Amino acid sequence: xxxxxxxxLLSDVPDVFRVRTSVRENHLSIEQLAQxxxxxxxxxxxxxxxxxxxxxxxxxxxxxxxxxxxxxxSLFAAFVLPAFEGRGLGKKLMLAAEAELFRHHGEIWLExxxxxxxxxxxxxxxxxxGEDIGNVDIRLTKRRS
Numbered sequence: 076x077x078x079x080x081x082x083x084l085l086s087d088v089p090d091v092f093r094v095r096t097s098v099r100e101n102h103l104s105i106e107q108l109a110q111x112x113x114x115x116x117x118x119x120x121x122x123x124x125x126x127x128x129x130x131x132x133x134x135x136x137x138x139x140x141x142x143x144x145x146x147x148x149s150l151f152a153a154f155v156l157p158a159f160e161g162r163g164l165g166k167k168l169m170l171a172a173e174a175e176l177f178r179h180h181g182e183i184w185l186e187x188x189x190x191x192x193x194x195x196x197x198x199x200x201x202x203x204x205g206e207d208i209g210n211v212d213i214r215l216t217k218r219r220s
Contacts, residue, residue: 080167083128083140088119090137091130098154100192118142129171131155131164141168143176150176150185153193169200177219189213
């Protein structure tokens with residue numbers, strides 16, 4: 076069955092956390108996320124407040140998501156379950172997130188590890204600049220075309 080990309084619902088929040096804690100690169104546990112203020116309640120509030128998250132669904136299972144901070148012009152998160160990588164779902168999730176950000180901003184940004192698969196993925200989608208922001212992280216930007 077083909078994947079569906081759709082806006083996230085409040086009922087998707089537990090699945091978003093399941094996906095987020097299942098990834099291999101940039102893995103964080105529920106406890107680590109909570110220490111950063113990223114809880115199911117906080118994410119539910121964000122989803123209820125604005126169009127800020129999308130999910131990839133295959134056979135009624137959430138297998139990936141993307142999330143933005145519209146006010147900050149940033150991509151907050153984009154993750155796909157390892158078993159579903161390489162199927163184009165990450166790209167589709169990114170395009171949904173970018174489209175919403177570009178409705179409000181001419182330039183958008185994200186932060187990621189400098190030498191990661193994620194950084195290579197984002198660059199392949201046209202993100203650039205790679206400003207060093209300390210440790211091993213970079214800030215990538217993309218302009219509306």
